[in-house]
Amino acid sequence: MSISVSRSNPDKVYALIAAPANGASWRHNVKSVNMLAPTAGGQQRWVEDLGHGQTMKFLAVASDPPNKREVSLDVPGAAYGGSWIYELSAGPKANTTTLTITEAGFIRPPLYRFLMHHVIGLTANLDQYLADVQKSFPG
Numbered sequence: 001m002s003i004s005v006s007r008s009n010p011d012k013v014y015a016l017i018a019a020p021a022n023g024a025s026w027r028h029n030v031k032s033v034n035m036l037a038p039t040a041g042g043q044q045r046w047v048e049d050l051g052h053g054q055t056m057k058f059l060a061v062a063s064d065p066p067n068k069r070e071v072s073l074d075v076p077g078a079a080y081g082g083s084w085i086y087e088l089s090a091g092p093k094a095n096t097t098t099l100t101i102t103e104a105g106f107i108r109p110p111l112y113r114f115l116m117h118h119v120i121g122l123t124a125n126l127d128q129y130l131a132d133v134q135k136s137f138p139g
């Protein structure tokens with residue numbers, strides 16, 4: 001999935017998505033973020049509080065500012081998870097950025113797979129994330 005972000009260059013969009021500590025200030029469903037100690041290799045780790053007792057722990061797997069960032073759910077043995085690759089490039093117009101997110105996810109319990117596919121929507125979370133990025137750069 002991808003969008004074109006107006007009034008921003010790849011550096012600005014990358015700075016937004018690579019600063020998870022600020023996620024609660026611009027992401028629709030993030031109530032708070034708890035930054036954890038980085039890995040021995042210096043990779044960012046954090047926990048997002050989504051409200052109603054739901055939290056998600058993430059790890060920044062790879063970063064290549066301002067072009068690419070990969071993040072994964074950091075919960076071994078979880079019932080769902082995956083990784084997200086964020087690719088940024090200069091947009092088709094001056095001062096725009098094209099942000100493409102590729103998700104490689106899994107959902108183990110059949111009931112949850114059914115709900116995501118038929119009720120919530122397979123791309124609902126990505127759609128919301130991209131909408132939140134777009135709102136951060138009004139144009």
